[in-house]
Amino acid sequence: xxxxxxxxxxxxxxxxxxxxxxxxxxxxxxxxxxxxxxxxxxxxxxxxxxxxxxxxxxxxxxxxxxxxxxxxxxxxxxxxxxxxxxxxxxxxxxxxxxxxxxxxxxxxxxxxxxxxxxxxxxxxxxxxxxxxxxxxxxxxxxxxxxxxxxxxxxxxxxxxxxxxxxxxxxxxxxxxxxxxxxxxxxxxxxxxxxxxxxxxxxxxxxxxxxxxxxxxxxxxxxxxxxxxxxxxxxxxxxxxxxxxxxxxxxxxxxxxxxxxxxxxxxxxxxxxxxxxxxxxxxxxxxxxxxxxxxxxxxxxxxxxxxxxxxxxxxxxxxxxxxxxxxxxxxxxxxxxxxxxxx
Numbered sequence: 374x375x376x377x378x379x380x381x382x383x384x385x386x387x388x389x390x391x392x393x394x395x396x397x398x399x400x401x402x403x404x405x406x407x408x409x410x411x412x413x414x415x416x417x418x419x420x421x422x423x424x425x426x427x428x429x430x431x432x433x434x435x436x437x438x439x440x441x442x443x444x445x446x447x448x449x450x451x452x453x454x455x456x457x458x459x460x461x462x463x464x465x466x467x468x469x470x471x472x473x474x475x476x477x478x479x480x481x482x483x484x485x486x487x488x489x490x491x492x493x494x495x496x497x498x499x500x501x502x503x504x505x506x507x508x509x510x511x512x513x514x515x516x517x518x519x520x521x522x523x524x525x526x527x528x529x530x531x532x533x534x535x536x537x538x539x540x541x542x543x544x545x546x547x548x549x550x551x552x553x554x555x556x557x558x559x560x561x562x563x564x565x566x567x568x569x570x571x572x573x574x575x576x577x578x579x580x581x582x583x584x585x586x587x588x589x590x591x592x593x594x595x596x597x598x599x600x601x602x603x604x605x606x607x608x609x610x611x612x613x614x615x616x617x618x619x620x621x622x623x624x625x626x627x628x629x630x631x632x633x634x635x636x637x638x639x640x641x642x643x644x645x646x647x648x649x650x651x652x653x654x655x656x657x658x659x660x661x662x663x664x665x666x667x668x669x670x671x672x673x674x675x676x677x678x679x680x681x682x683x684x685x686x687x688x689x690x691x692x693x694x695x696x697x698x699x700x701x702x703x704x705x706x707x708x709x710x711x712x713x714x715x
Contacts, residue, residue, distance in 0.1 A: 409442065411468060412467050413426050414446045417574065420592070421527070425645055425646070426620075428645040429443075429642060441637075453575055454471050458479070461623045466623065467622055468523075471619065474486070477554060481700050482699055483511075483514055485557075486511070488704060497714060498615040499527045501711050502525050516624065522619065524643065527650070529594050533545075533588055535587055536584075548566075551571075551590060552571055557614070558590065574591070592660075593657070597667065610671065
């Protein structure tokens with residue numbers, strides 16, 4: 374009897390071991406142990422948006438305990454900005470980071486951050502981007518279109534790169550310039566005598582090289598990082614509008630996460646949003662130096678012409694939004710915050 378019991382126990386233990394080993398080797402168990410991949414996509418390179426992506430990714434890799442593995446794809450590796458946004462909506466990409474204006478096809482209210490004159494300086498723009506009312510508004514947009522907003526932050530003031538120097542406002546007359554996909558920008562630059570051409574970032578350098586456009590609106594960080602000096606060396610600082618970054622994750626992907634990992638995503642995005650601010654100041658400053666060291670030229674408009682430009686652009690936001698009630702209401706929220714955070 375004792376022998377029978379021992380054999381039975383031995384068989385039971387062996388069987389249990391075989392079953393455990395089989396479970397461990399099963400495809401389902403292997404998948405359960407594998408980390409989820411989080412693709413983070415952006416068009417920019419070596420700028421504040423890219424820095425935010427790196428900070429955000431490092432925090433997630435750490436705070437998820439290895440359950441999420443991040444992969445960053447800068448410089449439009451996963452397609453143009455519209456394709457990146459679509460990929461995020463459908464869940465093929467888990468996170469996209471781009472200026473908010475490029476989401477305007479999803480909701481026109483995304484455009485309000487492109488209103489000229491909102492922020493008078495980089496520091497003012499950073500305070501505005503972190504305002505609770507502004508964040509409440511902006512991060513809620515796109516929720517019904519497959520996007521979960523997680524962060525908004527400041528990238529850089531606008532400047533114009535051109536193949537021939539823009540030293541005075543009159544030099545802009547008739548120039549064909551790339552602008553962001555925003556009516557706020559197209560109306561603003563149209564008032565300066567420019568022919569605005571909305572274009573995704575990945576197409577700008579080839580268009581400059583081929584002469585399809587005379588110049589582009591972006592920031593010195595982009596021009597330096599992407600070696601625009603080979604196509605055009607003149608950059609005119611106009612300061613308006615300030616360019617922001619906006620990070621959205623796939624709502625489909627986010628909703629499928631366990632609650633604790635959802636909290637990691639939201640918390641780490643908020644942390645990275647604050648963390649990137651001092652880094653942005655340094656990145657922007659270094660970009661100007663690299664541009665000059667690379668043979669480019671930085672130009673400031675005469676003070677009276679800069680003031681004249683700001684006056685010309687001062688009513689753009691009201692004029693663009695007055696026929697669009699939802700956009701107007703969103704702009705009023707952001708404009709009130711701009712006054713509070715001066």
